[in-house]
Amino acid sequence: MSGPARVTHASTRAAVLDLVRAAGMISRVGLVNATGLTGGTISTVVRGLIDEGLVAETGHAESTGGKRRVMLQLNHFARYAVGVHLDEARITYVLTNLGGAVVARISRAGCGEAEDSGVIERMAREVDALIDSVGVERDRILGLGLVSARPAEHLGFGQALERATGLPVVLDNDATAAAIGEHWSGGVGATSTFAALYLGTGIGAGVVLGGTTYRGPSGHAGEIGHTCLDVDGPECRCGAKGCLEVLAGPAAVVTQARADRALSRAAGLVGGRTRAAAPVAADFAAISRAARRGNARALALLERSARYLAVGARTLANVLDLEVLVLTGPSFAIAGSVYLPVLRAELDRAFIARDAHPVSVRLSPSAASASAIGAAAIVLQSELVPRQAGLRLPDDLAADEPPVFVR
Secondary structure, eight states, X not given: OOSSOOOOGGGHXXXXXXXXXXXXXXEHHHHHHHHOOOHHHHHHHHHHHHHTTSEEEEEEEOOXXXXXXXXXXXXXXXXXXXXXXXXXXXXXXXXXXXXXXXXXXXEEEOOTTOOOHHHHHHHHHHHHHHXXXXXXXXXXXXXXXXXXXXXXXXXXXXXXXXXXXXXXXXXXEHHHHHHHHHHHTTTTTTOOSXXXXXXXXXXXXXXXXXXXXXXXXXXXXXXXXXXBSOTTXXXXXXXXBSXXXXXXXXXXXXXXXXXXXXXXXXXXXXXXXXXXXXXXXXXXXXXXXXXXXXXXXXXXXXXXXXHHHHHHHHHHHHHHTOSEEEEESHHHHHHHHHHHHHHHXXXXXXXXXXXXXXXXXXXXXXXXXXXXXXXXXXXXXXXXXXXXXXXXXXXXXXXSOOEEEOO
């Protein structure tokens, strides 16, 4: 990893704030060492951040023989952001503080494929209810992040929601949002290269390389669900054959379960064999519950899916030389206990760089609402700390002096 980053004047405030956030607690000397900026510049920037209420002096480091250094910490309750994950089955809303912690959350029935004015008005009311539930002043809310599987199709919808709520709206992909949420809230520690493997009704991945989110020119980076695992396999909706998603995604699991009359009855599937349009999410959840109750047929379907997904995850890890892989999304929230050991075993066994370093595979503690949390984090990131290419967190940043709290 490179040495201390040298930052331009235009990025100084953003860089310092981001480093305070990432470190959790750090002194001014620690910031000088991390950024390469002068002590005078750091003092000026920190003073401004304190005046804005974004950073607070929180205590002193232990003495090393001289004057004890004052520790700085993000003021988590200085600003807030709303995150909304929009899909056909559910709409998930979260309000997060500046540190990415959820302070309010609601979930409502989805809007299907309709995006009329009634849906927008309903969502605006639900956003108001979310904010009112914790009594946060409106002027402390930076904006609203709206994420979905197809953000490019929701541009007009986002503009209408912005007018209805009075909040700036930013759009992004749900898998990318999940990765940003993990990064912002500290879910991956100091790791700078990782992926969030997202399992909803489809399969995707959000990718962070060197601390910077990688979206690709069209925003479609991380489409691991369309990695080919069988050139002679079934046709996928993308036009290719044998894609991971069509072989092992939640929809494929549900289709196989619906075709098994005994399993369909035992699991209480909504779709059965005839209602192919029934929600995939509801039936996948029912299959997962049946597997937890000990239904061998249900467990076998999930384990088959997990084996395919593990191969796809290994490919992603090999190509990007990942340090961490986070499993997230509503389907992992339900069935993660089946998938996690299978993916761990595959990456322990066959990750190409395993002799140099392992890949840590973990299940997100907030997998069900990860995309909504990430949507809020996108607002925080875009408004407060727009990242500069090449600005990286030094390895020893978090190793600043241990704090001694002043009561």
